[in-house]
Amino acid sequence: MASTMKGPGLFLAQFAGDEAPYNSLAGIAGWAASLGYKAVQIPTFDDRLFDLDKAAGSQTYCDEVLGICSDAGVAVSELSTHLQGQLVAVHPAYDLAFDAFAPESVHKNPKARQEWAVDQMKKAAKAARNMGLDTTVSFTGSLAFPYLYPWPQRPPGLIEEAFAELGRRWKEILDVYEDQGVDVGYEIHPGEDVFDGATYEMFVEATGNHDRALINYDPSHFLLQQLDYLSFIDLYHDRICAFHVKDAEFNPDGRQGVYSGYQGWTERAGRFRSLGDGQVDFSGIFSKLCQYDYDSWAVLEWECCLISPEQGAAEGAPFINAHIIEATGKAFDDFAGGETDQAKIRSMLGL
Numbered sequence: 001m002a003s004t005m006k007g008p009g010l011f012l013a014q015f016a017g018d019e020a021p022y023n024s025l026a027g028i029a030g031w032a033a034s035l036g037y038k039a040v041q042i043p044t045f046d047d048r049l050f051d052l053d054k055a056a057g058s059q060t061y062c063d064e065v066l067g068i069c070s071d072a073g074v075a076v077s078e079l080s081t082h083l084q085g086q087l088v089a090v091h092p093a094y095d096l097a098f099d100a101f102a103p104e105s106v107h108k109n110p111k112a113r114q115e116w117a118v119d120q121m122k123k124a125a126k127a128a129r130n131m132g133l134d135t136t137v138s139f140t141g142s143l144a145f146p147y148l149y150p151w152p153q154r155p156p157g158l159i160e161e162a163f164a165e166l167g168r169r170w171k172e173i174l175d176v177y178e179d180q181g182v183d184v185g186y187e188i189h190p191g192e193d194v195f196d197g198a199t200y201e202m203f204v205e206a207t208g209n210h211d212r213a214l215i216n217y218d219p220s221h222f223l224l225q226q227l228d229y230l231s232f233i234d235l236y237h238d239r240i241c242a243f244h245v246k247d248a249e250f251n252p253d254g255r256q257g258v259y260s261g262y263q264g265w266t267e268r269a270g271r272f273r274s275l276g277d278g279q280v281d282f283s284g285i286f287s288k289l290c291q292y293d294y295d296s297w298a299v300l301e302w303e304c305c306l307i308s309p310e311q312g313a314a315e316g317a318p319f320i321n322a323h324i325i326e327a328t329g330k331a332f333d334d335f336a337g338g339e340t341d342q343a344k345i346r347s348m349l350g351l
Helices: 025-034 052-057 059-072 082-086 092-101 110-130 158-180 197-206 219-225 229-239 282-291 309-323 342-348
Strands: 006-011 039-043 075-081 135-138 183-187 213-217 240-245 247-250 270-273 297-300
Touching: 006 075, 006 240, 006 309, 025 039, 025 059, 039 297, 052 059, 052 110, 059 075, 059 110, 075 082, 075 110, 075 297, 082 092, 082 110, 082 135, 082 183, 092 110, 110 135, 110 158, 135 213, 135 240, 158 183, 158 197, 183 240, 197 213, 197 229, 213 229, 219 229, 219 247, 219 270, 229 240, 229 282, 240 282, 240 309, 282 309, 297 309
Parallel strands: 006 039, 006 297, 039 075, 075 135, 135 183, 183 213, 213 240, 240 297
Antiparallel strands: 247 270
């Protein structure tokens, strides 16, 4: 029997704020439900919505979180640890920029910041299990990304050592996820060392081919790289455990290409857009995922350089609903079939 994916879900990170209803889990979950969402993906790094330290150690707290969402009319699709995952590996060039993702107590102390991030990742595995979730979503972080373009010439072994170290750092974390029976779906994303299929394969190999190192599929990042995001599903469908439904467009001209000339988001050749306003072939994507029996959540991640988040959220739920394929349990030409008759088959073959 073919599988039908679940949805629509909403990633809450871009919508959380200091004003009601966006400043509490009950408020924002109710708002999401009112727009037609059936689940929310919770950012564990936003303490207005979630207390990860408490969730890792308190079943009662996790039950309360699930109850708040259920009362609002939504399930929890996944827990997100994007910011903590980013801090598992940070090249020194990015230290000051990424300090903002961590508590002030570890600012200007990369070792302490990394230790905090690793602890947070391990706590998220326990929190997910306490909440009955099999999947989390995250980033890998990066050590090699400043050397993305091979000029100046990279010394032999630099990329290999970067990925070896990335694998060492994540292996101990992924072992905790294995113990808890929880997957990590990495969002394959420029700025991470894992930004396409080739680098994902390098990362998985560096973790010892860890079974918990899976993929949060987000086609927007692939379109901006001009990667074939439909063929990506053919190659890696058995590793896709989560799906960010996010649109983008790429409009190169005589001034800009993939790198977009350091321009602001509205002036870039590559831009994130709200669902349906970009160039991503979502009909193709939903068909491919249906073909390969993807049965988890379709979650809107909204980022658009033009329209408001409120409009993007309101338009997102019906867009996803319209693309979810109710998987068929039979072939379209079953009506013309019959019982298997071995003698008839042999006769038809002239045997």
